[in-house]
Every structure is written in structure tokens, then in C-alpha cells.
Amino acid sequence: MGDSELLAHLLGLLAEGEITRENAELLAAAGGLRRALGEVTSPPKHARRPLQVGGEETSRTFWTRGGLVYENRPLGGAGRFRPAAGSEEGAGMGEETRTGEGGAAAPSNFIKEIVQADVAAGKHGGRVHTRFPPEPNGYLHIGHAKSICLNFGLAEELGGRCNLRMDDTNPVKEEQEYIDAIVEDVRWLGFSWGDRLFYASDYFGQLYDWAVQLIRAGKAYVDDLSAEEIRQYRGTLTEPGRESPYRDRTAEENLALFERMRAGEFPDGSRVLRAKIDMASGNLNLRDPVMYRILHAAHPRTGDAWCIYPMYDWAHGQSDSLEGITHSICTLEFEDHRPLYDWFVRELGIFAPRQIEFARLNLTYTVMSKRRLLQLVKEGPVAGWDDPRMPTLSGLRRRGYTPAAVRDFCTRIGVAKRDSTVDLALLEHCVRDDLNRTAPRRMAVLRPLKVVIENYPEGRTEELEAVNNPEDPGAGTRKVPFSRVLYIEQEDFREDAPPKYFRLTPGREVRLRYAYFVKCTGVVKDAEGRVAEVRCTYDPATLGGNAPDGRKVKATIHWVSAEHAVPAEVRLYDRLFRSENPGAGEDFLSDLNPGSLEVLGDCRLEPALAGALPGDRVQFERLGYFCCDADARPGAPVFNRTVTLKDQWSKIEGGRKG
């Protein structure tokens, strides 16, 4: 192309409105004119070329894309580039696009992109259908929440459906209790599966028929090898396996044997049905995987109807197929199984879902494997699956976590294929964030220290007004009784105050929240010399918490009127493990945090808390968020600490000590 042709082309683009006059001029002026215009003619995939504008000290760079010319320049945070001035695209691109309206849309991830691409390509008629398929052999944990949010969230967002399916193919491990707990937990998280609660066991009959089909096609056989022999024949990671001597039985023979397996004629472990694939495959899953094993065990749903049970690989893909699942999302360790998943579906000639794998969640300071969680429950360091220190959904619920906080956490951690361990601090941030907006504030003294206000009349009580939630004016106010004898937190008084300590100390004035300024005049000690009582005077002019003369105090502390206080038990929970990765050593139990639970039996709550119901969540001012436990009885509240408030002072003091 000569220069004149290029010019003609440029003018053509200009005429068609593909580029602006200004851009055309820039192009013409640019040193790389020839090459750039060449690209504009038919922009190949990776062919954006910058044009250095000669002579300008700012050295502005431009590049072309789809016939448009863009200028490369920083946008101060919002976006990195914008179309060059005057470009038609200018109106539609730039900062607006990034910010979008409506605020926080669910972030995208590689799975969503795959699904969206499939929808755009018209696969399955643009249908999206996912499923969450737990095995009912334990309680759901926060890692499952990631999967639940992914599967149900994707369906919701893309106008599809998501099934809940119990992957109940191994009766020796599964229990109805777990099924019930799973249903409750998914519902609690806020997702619904309509009438689509399924069980892999629903498909036992179909699976059996399909197995017969494979046997007839010569693709499956009954193997008499023992478990040990099968293992030996399988070979190793680096050596190919050997074919079983029973591999070439006739279809008739296999059919007869398989029927007898089903009829219960053989003992457990004596025979299996195997798929006939490739004993030399580098992928061990393809070395004639077992499809059925003999298990004379009662199944929670099918009872004694079966004594042969399908293996995961034989059941899962076919269940997905039967339910019309378009995208079968699972964790990374199943990546190796995908070829087998695809093989079964292909050999059967049935609807083929697409399996996509993502990295499972790991969280610092806890363990996530069901094996270890079970061990914690069985061996007793924890009170049960719903112990508030457990990462189970039932544990988090009892701890006081909200479904919204868990969901928020799941969207913030993202979805990728990288093995990662998320900082517990992020989960805690999510609850604080939610509870800060929604939890009513109350005053509670966990470790009481008696305070007597010497100049306050005995027998007098005032009802002071306190705001329920400064973040939510709609939450209104409540009355809190004030009287001569109060309790404050032991840590809010120090006879010898260290530097930076703003709280009560002899001679210092502080504010009692929503009440008065009080000044410490002295202490009363017990026989051992410990401070048993703090003496104060109050300034009546500071009612409500402000001094008419404008004087300030450095601290505001919470309190409870002794006479009106409600005694309560409060359970302080902390991380279950002392190390970030308790799984590092094999003996994860040795990493248990001995201080993961502290029970305080002598707490005093403001009267508004007397009628707290299990599940009620509140903020104890200055202390943290707490949730009324199911152990609470009328007149005897029990609270669990969900999470502390962020605490600058503990850092200052901790730093001084360290």
C-alpha cells in the first residue's frame, strides 16, 4: 500500500465515522503512519500498534483498535486509558464504564465467564443449570458456603436454576442427621432450590440400567480380584497397570455376574464392576475405575433395597446429566476425574454437562477437612458440630455470624484455581461490617468492678436515654437506669495508669456513656490489697454526657446500674487454633488454642437485655458483637462473643508489653 492509498483509506474511515478528524490527523502526522494504517485495514488479533507522536516532549502514545485510535494516558485511578479526544467511543467508555450504576455488582470470575460464553454461544439453548452436591457425611462448613454461593449465585444472576443434591452413594458414611443439617444450613444462607432437592440415590435404578448397557457394549466387566490385588494391578504413578485376568469375560458372563452381585449372592469386597478403559493411562482414574462395589449396608434412604452401590465417578456425572445440569462445578482435586466424567457420559450417549473446577477455600487458624472436623467433634476439644469455634455453618450461626456476612465473605474472596488461604481477618471484617449496621447497641459489663458515686443520692434512679444504633437512626432509643452504685469494666480502671491510658484512674474525670462525667476520688481495697471498689463523684451539670462549660474528657466508658443489672453468662470465643495453618504438622490437635473459650459467669447486663432470645445479635458497646445462645433461660441470658470490636488500645498496650 502506498501513501496515497493509505490516505484514501484514512479518508474512508473518516467518512464512515470510524475515526474522527482529529484522530485522522494524528495518524497522518504520526511517524508510524504506514504500519498503523495497515493494521486498521484489518485488525488482526494481537495487532494494536502505538503511534509515537514525534517531537512532543510528552511523548503521547496512541494505538488503534477496531478502526479507532486511542490515546494511552493515565486517568488518575479511575481508568487507565480513554479513547483519544474526539473519538466516537469517547462517550461510551472511560470512567463511567468502570463505576457502573447501582454500585457493588458481583465480581466476575473465570467460571462466570465460561458460563456466560456458553450462554452467548447458545449452548443448551442458553440455559444455565447448576447444582450443589454435598455428601451427607458431615456438617457444611464455610468452604461449602463458597461453593453454595458460587452455584446458587451463578444461577440467580444468569437467570438459571440450581439444584440441591445429596451425593449419597456411600451408606456406611452417610446419615439422615447430616441431610437435615445440610438442608437447614443452605436455607439459612439464604438460597432456595424450589422443589429440586434430589438424591443420587434417586438414580440407583437408572444407574444400574446404564451399567448393564455398558456391559452389553463390552465397556464394563465384573472383576473378581480382591481390593488388594486391584491395587497391585493398578500400577503406580510412574508405571502402567496390568489388565485383570477377568477383564475379557463375555458380556453374558458379566451380565449374569452383575445380576448376582445385585441379588446379594456375594459377600462385600468379593467382586466389583469396572469400566474397561485403559490400564496404561497416565491418569490413574482411567485405569479401569471401579463403578460398583458390594456393600451389604442399609442406606438412609433406600434402606436394604440395594447391596451394590455406585462409586462417585459412576454416579456423579450421570446424576448431573439426568438433572440437565449444564455446568457441574467442583473443586480442583476432581480435575483428574474430568476425563472419566466425560468418558461415561459419552459412552452412554446422554446429555453432557460441563465440569469446571475451582480452588477450595482454606482459612487461617482453622481446619476445613471433614475428617478433621469430625475428629474435633469426636475427640472432644469442641462441644459439637455447632460449637461456636467451628468453621461449620451451624457453628458460625451459633457464634452470631449472619448469612449476609458469610455471603459477603464468599463474594469478596473470589473464585480462582490457585490454592490459597484466606485471612480470618477478612471473615471477621465481614461480620463486623454487617453487624455494625444492624446490631442494636447495649451496655454490658463482663468483669464487674463496683463504682460508688459518693455525691449521688441513695435510692435515686434516673432513666437515661440511650441510642440503639448510631448507624441506624430508625433503630430509636431506649431507657437505661442510672443509680448510685454501678459496675464498670475492671479494665476501665487502673490505679496506676500507664501513659496513653485514657480511662478511669484516681483524680481523672471520664464520661459514663449517656450519663454523667465522673471523677475518681479514691479506691477501697480488700484484705489482699486488691481494688474492691472505686469511689467517684459526678457532675450533675453533665447529664447526658456533655459539660456546659465545654470541658472535655478523653474517655467514655460503659456501665451498668448495680441494682438493675441482669446477671448473665458470657462466653468469649477466640480462634480455635493458635497457628495459622494447623494442618502443617500432622498433629493438628497440638496446635489447639487453649484460650479459645473463656466462660465469664458473673457478667452484668443492662435491663433491656433481660428478655434476649436465642439468636439475638447485639453489640456490647466497646466490647464486640454478641449473640444470645440457645442455652439462655428466662432471666438467665447467655451470650456468645461473635467477634471483638477493632481495638487500637490493645495494640498500643500490647506493643508496650512486647
Added chain:
RNA sequence: UGGGGCGUAGACAAGCGGUAAGUCACCGGAUUUUGAUUCCGGCAAUCGGAGGUUCGAAUCCUCCCGCCCCAGCCA
């Protein structure tokens, strides 16, 4: 030594050939009747390493290094 994956700040994570988003954590500073919240500011000369392709590479190619998963008749 086989097969399958993954390597971007302390922790997650965008990025999909145009010159390193965001969040948490952390560190300031402002406001504050929660040492909370909120706000504002700081925090990666560089994407595991080395070569190569290209005007231009975290993005493409090659080799190397590291980590994870697989030898259940578990899921």
C-alpha cells in the same frame, strides 16, 4: 521418573499484547459521647526465574524453579 493443575504486594484477587484495579491487613491523619464506625492519605520501579518474539509482554513462545492433587471397593 507418569498424569493433571497453579505461581501478581503480608492475605485474597483483577488483568485476556499497550505500559500493575479493588478488598482485607498494616501505617499515618481528621471527625467521634464506642480507643468502634466514617472520612482522607500512605503501602508492588513490577508480575517465580532466565531467555526469546514484538515498537511494546504479567499477558505469546522456550527452558528452568517452586507449590498442590492423583496409586479408596471415599467423595
